[in-house]
Amino acid sequence: MGRQLCTTTFLHLVAALLFISRTISAVRFLHEQPTIDDLDFIRTSCNATLYPDVCYTSLAGYASTVQDNPARLAKLAIGVSLSRAKYAASYLSKLARRSAPAASSAAVHDCVSNVGDAMDQMRGSLRQLREMNHRRPGAPTFRFQMSNVQTWMSAALTDEETCTDGITEEMEDEETKTAICERVGDVKRFTSNALALVNTYANDGA
Numbered sequence: 001m002g003r004q005l006c007t008t009t010f011l012h013l014v015a016a017l018l019f020i021s022r023t024i025s026a027v028r029f030l031h032e033q034p035t036i037d038d039l040d041f042i043r044t045s046c047n048a049t050l051y052p053d054v055c056y057t058s059l060a061g062y063a064s065t066v067q068d069n070p071a072r073l074a075k076l077a078i079g080v081s082l083s084r085a086k087y088a089a090s091y092l093s094k095l096a097r098r099s100a101p102a103a104s105s106a107a108v109h110d111c112v113s114n115v116g117d118a119m120d121q122m123r124g125s126l127r128q129l130r131e132m133n134h135r136r137p138g139a140p141t142f143r144f145q146m147s148n149v150q151t152w153m154s155a156a157l158t159d160e161e162t163c164t165d166g167i168t169e170e171m172e173d174e175e176t177k178t179a180i181c182e183r184v185g186d187v188k189r190f191t192s193n194a195l196a197l198v199n200t201y202a203n204d205g206a
Helices: 002-031 036-046 052-066 070-098 102-131 140-170 174-205
Strands: none
Touching: 036 052, 036 070, 036 174, 052 070, 052 174, 070 102, 070 140, 070 174, 102 140, 102 174, 140 174
């Protein structure tokens, strides 16, 4: 009987703790809802990109985290672009394993390599930005490191364009060509937007 009482008491205690934990999480979630100013910052920043609608739609959900911080926005944009590139790379890798004609297979393999290089450039950009967390904007070190980020993101976009150029020129299968260009074209839009936000951060912080 005593053991049953202890067990019942313990279960009630666990239930109470879970309820409190969920309540705190709910309150925290409410406090993390983006403000109008947070969303306006995202919208205004995205207006400087070539694809503002794509930019705003992909980043607005993180407005409460970004707030009005251009460094966070640049890192987030690169992270989103990298995520899209991973999705495209997965598709291309599967396609490369089953491409039949020699020319098509070579073009797809080249595209896989190009997108892989672009992803490496994005990862390098993110590492550089994380290392700059405590750098003072306008300092010589800041300008040098931001120049590296701009160079890498520009190179990533060039790698993606090289992929679609090769596919367009060398692949005869129109359906597959279109599918590849659509997927990599999607990555190019995100990368272009990320580069624009990086440039804004670099220019404003110089």
